[in-house]
Amino acid sequence: MRFYVVLFTVVLIASCKPKEKQNDSIEQHQELQISPLKKGEVSVLTQSMEFITADTLMSGWNTLIYENKSTEVHFLLMDLYPAGKTVADTKSDILPPFDEGMKLIMEGDMENAGAAFGKLPEWFQQVQFKGGTGLISPKHTAKSTVYLEPGTYIMECYVKMFNGEWHTSHGMLKEIIVTDDSTIHEPPTPTLSLDISSTDGIVLNDSVTSGKQIFKTNFLDQTVYEHFIGHDVNLVRYENNAPLDSLTQWLNWMHPRGLRSPAPEGFTFLGGMNNLPAGAHGFFEADLTPGNYVLISEVPEADKKNLMHIFTVK
């Protein structure tokens, strides 16, 4: 009889566990079961000349955490392809004119280079750029948050190798399907806000302090410049004696040495926001220490287009 009383008491105590606490543990358990992709956390890794990441992502807000473990500077751009086009079409229709055109530029034959780029198919104009990270230096990680609508994307990096050939033609080209199923991710709360446009360039609306900063990037408009694409934003830290004109020259891929390894000395690329359409916005994070910085677009003559904003962090 005594045994039953003890057992009854134990059962009673167990069932009296506060309900709130039970709910908490259920929520924690469910939290653990939500996949990173559902949470919109997308890890991307480059070890040499590739993108190691998921083949399928969910639509909606996604934070791209891009770790560059290689020895060269890269970026990550998400190209939304027109319906029916895939990475097979990139390889057959897009890469050959760019490979041929770049080879001719390096040979100084600008006329025939123009003719080579003229072979790009009409559907290339229908590719929409949906953001990604800015340029990121070796052994650094870029973190950018973008809104992805469903469709077939090509993740690409068109920085050039030491020999002037495109990273795109050496493996930095990955097809990714973005599904109708969406993430539960909310965009981050920004600490800073900047506007970018073809008319006023890059306008930073706040002063910048040290520490972790989340930049909101508002693309007021978008256009196609002489290098066939639009403007983006890259955050670059530079040493006191680093000449800024070597950076602006390097950020023009149409120059034989532009966007080609090695990157100019004295500059560290800290990510940013790649090309977005007019009216769209995105976010990027950076941990800032005191020093000299520039926000700059990867376009020819960024300084003359006001697509360059210098600031210091004290």
Ligand SMILES: [Cu+2]
């Ligand atoms: Cu690259």
